[in-house]
Amino acid sequence: MKGQRGVVRFTQSILNRFGSFRLSSGIWYLTGFTITCTLLIGCNQIRLPKIDSNGKGLFVSGDTTEVTQPFKDTEKIRDLPTIIPKPAFRAPDPGQNSDEGLLSDSNQNAEEKTQVTAGMIWTTPKIMAAPIGSAVVLKAGLVGSKRQLLSGRKLEWTVSEGSPGIIEKAGGGNPNTFRWLFPKYGNKTTDTYAHTITSERAEVVHQDTNDYLDDIGVAKGEAWTVVSSDQKGTTEILVGASTETNWDNQYQRILVHWIDAQWQFPNSISGDAGSDQTLTTTVSRPSDNYPLSGWTVRYKLVSNRQATLSSQANNEQLDTIDVTTDEQGKASIRVSPNINQAGIVYVKTEVIRPADVSLETPSLVVGQSTVAVTWNSPGLSISSSSPKIVKLGQTIDCLVTISNPGNQTATNVVLAQTIPSGLTLDSSNPVANLTGNQAVWNIDNLAPQTERQLTVRYTAEQAGAGNLSFLVSCDEGLQSEAESLTSIVIAPLEITIEGPRIAKLGDDLQFQILLHNTSSEAISGLTLLETLGPGLIHISKSNPLGNPSVRKLAFQSRTIEPNSTTVKAISMRAIRTGTLCHTLQATLSNGLVLEKKICLEISAPIQPGTTAAPVIDAKIINNQTIQVWEAGQENTIRFQIANQSKQPITNVKIKTTLPTQLQAQLASEGHRSEGQSIMLDIPTLLPGQTRALVIQILAIQAGSNLPIRMEVTGDAISKIVKTNQSKVINNTNANPLDLSPPPVEEPMVEAEPAPPTEQPLPALKPADTPANPADQDTFPLNEPPVQPMNPTPVDTVDDSRPTAKPEHTDKPTVTTTNEDLQGLEESKASAIPTNNSEEQLEEQLEEQLEEQLEEQLEEQLEEQLEEQEVAEGEAGDAPTITSDEPNTALEESSETSDNRSDITAKVLTLNNPIAVDDENVFFVYLRNNGDSLAANIMIQAQASEHFDVISIAQKDSDADDFSNAIKHENRRVSVPTMARLAAGTSIMPYQIKVNAMKQGIGKLTVTVNAEGMEKPIEISGEVEILPAK
Incomplete structure (x- = not known):
């Protein structure tokens, strides 16, 4: 840099003027001490005068350079190590790789790529054109053995003798402030020669102006020069690296053609749909604004093919066309649309300088631009959909969608239809204007990029094919059609539901479903779906109490022969008064859907001769007679109620509140929770009926006089409160989070009674699962x-x-x-x-x-x-x-075979639900229920995106055993392979701790495989994650 050269000359002139002199030892000590302190403290917040890059003086008055952290980015200049730090200027934005970079696929063809070899000098651009009076940036770098540009390499730039143009600036990355101490390793520029050091990093080189547009983006390994010329001709620059040992001694040539021309590209235009649009490019000489003729302007479509190009001299419809500038320096084309509607195309324009024989220069593209041509118009499209098949007499709902995909408003949109014979128009919104079988809907104006929907309902009065055809139009002359076909058939199945239409609250209701085939062909593949309305629950002999969560019953019917009837029976119970309904939906193999809806009136039972208030007996039944627990111990408590009166009690609720020292793990199906309270809603408690809320509780903290509170409320009864006192003592040998049964003598393995082969898990679910906020019976x-x-x-x-x-x-x-x-x-x-x-x-x-x-x-x-x-x-x-009830957090899967190991696995979660940022623990159990040894057991767990896996542990196991088990980047846990598991034994559970990161349903999927298993076991546990508290 000129400023750096000025510093050197200034220093040398001082020495030449005053000669050599000897400094006192005290001054040397003081100087050394000052430099040492400066290097140690880092010169933080030191402000120095800014060096004058023009070389007119040592410093620029007024401006300063702030040196903040000199050791932050120490540079290695060439191969010479130094302790002198490079200055930590305000960090510039990182530089971008050149668009014509060494490995850029978009700017080099395959042939050029094969020519890149180690030791050669890479340059960009190789040939270019620029107006006289302007400046261009040229880049180069030395190619290494791995086809990468090498940093810290010296390149030499030379303007060939006789070529116009000069080198204005040159450099690599941002220069080191102390590089003036080593001038042969820095950057030096004359008018025709420069040597540069390739950049150590990708960065932006800032100039001495406030305009960021003149900043130069430099990639790692690149050096640059700025070349300009004020006269017409071609500048030839040779780039070499004579001081580099790995250079291939081949100079690279860059040609810059300076032209005395300027051009004005066309701007983006728009017009009415269907009209031709004109694009004009003007070329002139900047010195006297004289128009230049004979130049070539090339126009090319670069987007879709919704238009064609033509000129006054060539009427052929083309995608690419060359036009020569006339005496006024203009070259014009026509852009004609192919369709009469809204649309847009993009046209690329290139200005091509003609070849100059006298200067031995070829024709060359000197400028290019892309413009948009837009046609404005409303658009109009329509679509319709209706059922494919309906029965005679059934209603048909047809959904019609009208849209405007254009960029202008469609005015006075009108929808018209000729109603097919056999159909009667029932209703629509907006209302149609009917004249005979002609229906017209006034849609009004339709804004650009919007749509309107309307539902038209018909009644099928005649069997056959109903073709629903629609025509939409607007004042702009646009039209669009759509149609949908619906087959109207005579239903081959007749559905009759026999049963009571009036009943009392709590009555058991028996319904008979009669399915009669009225056709001459057998009906097969019939699917039935019974939907229970609010207030009705399904009951059976195996489940006389019913399950309020079951709202739909699916049936598969056998083949019904012609003129035959199949009977189905279904039982329900009414748990509320009023009008209650249930619906049967039958779907035939051809897609025809038939529905039958039955409603009945339910009234409250009359209790003649009694005015006694209803009575509920409430009890807290503990499995343990001693109310002293150890921390980490489990217990199951039943909160039981019984209706001892002769009338049903409605809206009964059991509410249990636990102290903070006790934590609910599992609870009866259908419960809900609020903090430390767990509730069970019972819509109707019939006379003599008993219901219970069963809760599995874990003692997590020591405490005395811990109240377990039970509240019972309901219609027409007084609030009942029961309380039991408990005590929890510390147990230093127990893990409060360990939910496993106690181990036996064999380490890591415990024996427990094998459950019946076909016994599923208990119908309990995690205690914190929230209830459905919607209607409890829906x-x-x-x-x-x-x-x-x-x-x-x-x-x-x-x-x-x-x-x-x-x-x-x-x-x-x-x-x-x-x-x-x-x-x-x-x-x-x-x-x-x-x-x-x-x-x-x-x-x-x-x-x-x-x-x-x-x-x-x-x-x-x-x-x-x-x-x-x-x-x-x-x-x-x-x-x-x-x-609709979610599965319990406990899942079980097994794989069985004769005379071999039978691995059973299950997953249990500690808390459900949890909130975002909460921690939770999954317990993974494993048991060998077979009669032989299980060997080489591998367990893997995969957490969903809702979790971050924190740790894995196992009671009595060393934490080092799981040091490499967790892969945090993909939320996977790989448990070390278990060598063996004896028959009839189980392991202590693995405890996988996770952190909730995202709202939703978090899932942990566990895969178990062992030697001899035909396929792995896959089980999972789910937890609902609520928003952060």
């Missing part, structure tokens, strides 16, 4: 969990059919529902003895559970045998229950 349709004993689990419903006996009857399958197992679980919890040891308790619990399970299975077996006798041996007519 639930969407979900598929039920698949039970192990039946691939299509169903609730048992009464089903009556023709009584002809089948020729043979297959052995029926027996299913155990979640409600049955929940009852068993509650019975087990309430029947725990109090005076036996732990081993006796386990044996009695197992015996009691097996007895109750056998009774349930025998009862279901008898019911299915009776149903098969009625249903002529058909097993697929029972309804499939669908529920």
